[in-house]
Amino acid sequence: MVGDEHVEMIPSPAKSVWSAEVNGTPVEVLIPSNAVLLDVLRDKVGTLGVKRGCDLGTCGCCTVMIDGVPRLSCLCLAGQVDSTSITTVEGLADGAHLAPIQACFGKYGGSQCGFCTPGFLISAQALLNENNTPSDSEIACAIEGNLCRCTGYQQIIESIQGAAAIHRGEVPLPAAASDPHPDPHPEGPDEPNMPPGHAR
Ligand code: FES
Ligand code: FES
Numbered sequence: 234m235v236g237d238e239h240v241e242m243i244p245s246p247a248k249s250v251w252s253a254e255v256n257g258t259p260v261e262v263l264i265p266s267n268a269v270l271l272d273v274l275r276d277k278v279g280t281l282g283v284k285r286g287c288d289l290g291t292c293g294c295c296t297v298m299i300d301g302v303p304r305l306s307c308l309c310l311a312g313q314v315d316s317t318s319i320t321t322v323e324g325l326a327d328g329a330h331l332a333p334i335q336a337c338f339g340k341y342g343g344s345q346c347g348f349c350t351p352g353f354l355i356s357a358q359a360l361l362n363e364n365n366t367p368s369d370s371e372i373a374c375a376i377e378g379n380l381c382r383c384t385g386y387q388q389i390i391e392s393i394q395g396a397a398a399i400h401r402g403e404v405p406l407p408a409a410a411s412d413p414h415p416d417p418h419p420e421g422p423d424e425p426n427m428p429p430g431h432a433r
Contacts, residue, residue, distance in 0.1 A: 251311050255280060256324030264311055271295045271306040274321060282322035282351045286380075293379030296352035297321050303359040305378070322351035325358060333399035334358050334392070336407045343392030345383035353379045357393045365400040367393070 246265040253260060255278050262277040271288075274280045274297065286294030288307050295306040298320040325332040334357050337343065344350040353376060360367055360375035367375070372393050373386075381389065398404045 249312075251315055253314065253316060254318045256320060266312060268311045269307060270297070270309040270311045270314060273311040274306060274319070280321040280323050284348055284351055286348070286352075291380070292349070293352040293356065293376075294349055296355045296379065298355055298359050301359065301362060303356045320355065320358075322354050325354060330406075332358065332396075333406055334361065334396040337392040337395035337399070338389075340407045341392040341395055342388040343384060349379060349381040349383075353381065353389060357389075357396065360393070361397055361400055365397050367397055369394070 246267045248263050248265050250261055251264045251268070251273065252262075255274070260278055262273065264273055264277065271283060271285060274283045275285070283297055283306055284294035285307065286292035290305050290308045293305065296303050297306045298304075299309075299314050300317050304314075325335055331339075332354075334354055338350060338354065343353070356376050356379050357372075360372065364371065369390055372390050376386075376389065376393075395404075399406055
């Protein structure tokens with residue numbers, strides 16, 4: 234019957250197997266030839282720590298390390314980085330132990346809402362891998378492609394300097410939040426002062 238036939242105006246892109254090492258694990262997924270790396274990582278590989286902010290290359294939320302170099306995954310075709318080694322924020326920690334840069338973002342308040350944080354962590358780690366004595370201006374240069382609307386950046390710079398000191402062996406890694414902490418009120422909380430006339 235006329236009108237029932239579906240004619241594709243634009244032919245679908247060919248699909249092929251894409252392979253890479255993501256956070257140390259080999260992956261192989263079937264993707265269209267025009268697939269964007271950000272979509273592949275989030276939708277096929279499942280590394281949801283890679284954030285989609287602007288999708289335009291302006292916010293840095295989608296930053297991942299490709300063969301050690303930070304790149305914007307929203308501006309990168311997956312096919313261009315076939316057979317590479319990719320590190321997302323999920324690959325920074327050593328099992329249950331946070332990487333120094335992650336621990337320091339927590340300690341120094343480098344993260345507030347956290348949406349930008351995966352991109353900052355990757356950019357910062359890429360810098361620290363090359364330079365564990367960065368100046369503040371070298372840090373500013375390394376994170377210039379990452380936008381944060383919460384922290385004001387000073388805490389992020391302090392976090393990266395803190396992690397650099399750990400990398401240099403000058404200070405130990407901060408205790409993990411999950412480590413047992415001493416009870417700050419071993420005798421129980423102080424009794425509150427109630428206004429006169431209020432029964433407890
Ligand atoms: S989502 Fe890639 S730069 Fe914003
Ligand atoms: S911590 Fe909220 S945007 Fe950076």
